[in-house]
Amino acid sequence: MFEITDTQKIGVGLAGFGISFLFLGVLLLFDKGLLAIGNLLFISGLACVIGPWRTLNFFFQRHKIKASASFLGGVFVVLMGWPLVGMILETYGFVLLFSGxxxxxxxxxxxxxxxxxxxxxxxxxxxxxxxxxxxxxxxx
Known part of the structure; x- marks a missing residue:
């Protein structure tokens, strides 16, 4: 077996809270505050689980650049205050990133x-x- 570090445990919690905040943000008619917090928690949780360098390598692979640009652009658009457009971009990027x-x-x-x-x-x-x-x- 492999051992799970404390940082990875915290990362799973952060990612779980991020997904919960994203779900609540969509449920409450695209509340931009909840969506922004959910995005930040999800990305920071992912970085804690797999490590910051592996996270950067995952998002910036040559064949995933379109998906990463869409996902991270959607996060940026949500943070700028356009939650519906940002979530559409994020969903498209998420499907492309995690389709494998x-x-x-x-x-x-x-x-x-x-x-x-x-x-x-x-x-x-x-x-x-x-x-x-x-x-x-x-x-x-």
């Missing part, structure tokens, strides 16, 4: 006991197969 991780996350969530039952229902499963790009999936 999405199939892994979906397949992991399918193995979670209660959530897996819901995600393996016929209609939902078909949509997730399209998103994950795994049409020949075998269930264990």
């Amino acid at each position: 991780f999405l199939p892994v996350a979906i397949n992991f969530l399918r193995r979670v006991p209660i959530l897996g039952t819901l995600l393996n229902m016929p209609g939902i499963s078909r949509v997730l197969d399209i998103i994950a790009g795994d049409s020949n999936r075998t269930t264990v």
Whole structure:
């Protein structure tokens, strides 16, 4: 196994709070204060979990520059006071940045006991197969 440091534990907490603030900001009709705090907490949590240099390397890879520009530009637009436009940019950048991780996350969530039952229902499963790009999936 590998050991999780205290900095990584703090990073998971920061990222969790960031996602919570982003969710509340969207739920409260794109409140720019909550969205700005959520963005800052999420990015700082990511930097604590994987380290600052790996975070910079992740965002500034040559093939991810369009996605990074969109995501970080969306964060900047939210901080400047245009929350709806910023969240659209961020969502586009987020999907492009983490599209490689999405199939892994979906397949992991399918193995979670209660959530897996819901995600393996016929209609939902078909949509997730399209998103994950795994049409020949075998269930264990």
